[in-house]
């Protein structure tokens with residue numbers, strides 16, 4: 001058990017363990033409880049929100065020896081084999097690596113045979129949007145006239161890339177990204193069981209960095225725990241992940257607002273010594289500007305004054321115009337989009353910040369030069 005990664009060790013094994021996807025769990029439980037099973041289910045949502053985990057628990061519900069159930073026993077052979085990935089009637093396919101028609105044909109040919117142990121032969125196709133056009137056509141044929149003993153569970157991060165003919169044959173469930181609060185709660189429970197020393201601010205930071213993916217949150221935690229020898233702290237996370245701390249974003253934005261070029265570049269230099277994570281620097285600046293924009297709207301309401309951090313008050317005093325805030329946001333956003341085209345990431349960041357400090361608007365320049373010719 002010790003060798004398992006945190007994300008694998010704490011992967012939910014029952015619907016009751018899944019948080020943040022209540023709407024999906026309720027519908028799936030109903031399907032199982034009433035034994036009203038559709039032949040194809042599609043689970044979409046960003047990575048790490050639990051698509052394949054839910055699909056596996058659903059497979060247990062359809063295959064458990066106690067009968068079709070929304071409370072699979074997790075003890076019978078079928079349940080435990082699904083749990084450890086060895087169940088003969090659950091065929092898992094990673095479409096990212098098996099997208100070609102010959103792969104899919106081989107899999108679909110297999111569907112002619114009756115299930116060996118369970119009630120159904122279940123095909124779980126992950127990243128299904130990666131299938132080639134020919135593979136989709138072959139799959140579609142199967143979905144049009146599915147044999148009784150077949151169930152398809154499709155999972156994807158990009159449902160918009162699926163042909164509408166496929167989607168229209170699926171019962172489609174869209175999974176939510178998890179709120180930072182839900183991830184914090186889950187981390188608190190897991191850290192308690194794992195004897196990891198931590199505090200709320202470190203949990204909050206991990207939740208923010210995870211972007212709504214519990215798997216990412218656990219992978220970040222694992223990385224920090226291994227360096228911190230069983231301890232997690234905010235400073236350690238900042239050090240290990242190479243993210244800029246809140247003060248770094250504040251100092252950069254302050255120097256931009258005060259038109260202090262030297263100061264701005266010295267903070268960038270300082271950051272380069274601590275971390276090379278330039279994308280994270282831009283992303284944390286965007287988060288910071290977002291906070292200022294929201295505070296701009298709340299500042300006239302006394303009830304919200306307590307929620308506004310003192311650094312944000314300083315920024316509100318320095319940047320009076322909401323238009324300027326939008327300009328900074330869009331400048332940094334487009335700098336982030338284009339960072340991979342820069343000779344180096346650092347150059348991309350420096351030019352973006354220079355553009356912000358001079359409020360130099362390229363579209364204005366090109367419009368002016370067009371109108372002058």
Ligand SMILES: [Zn+2]
Pocket residue numbers: 063064065066072073074075076077078079080
């Ligand atoms: Zn069972």
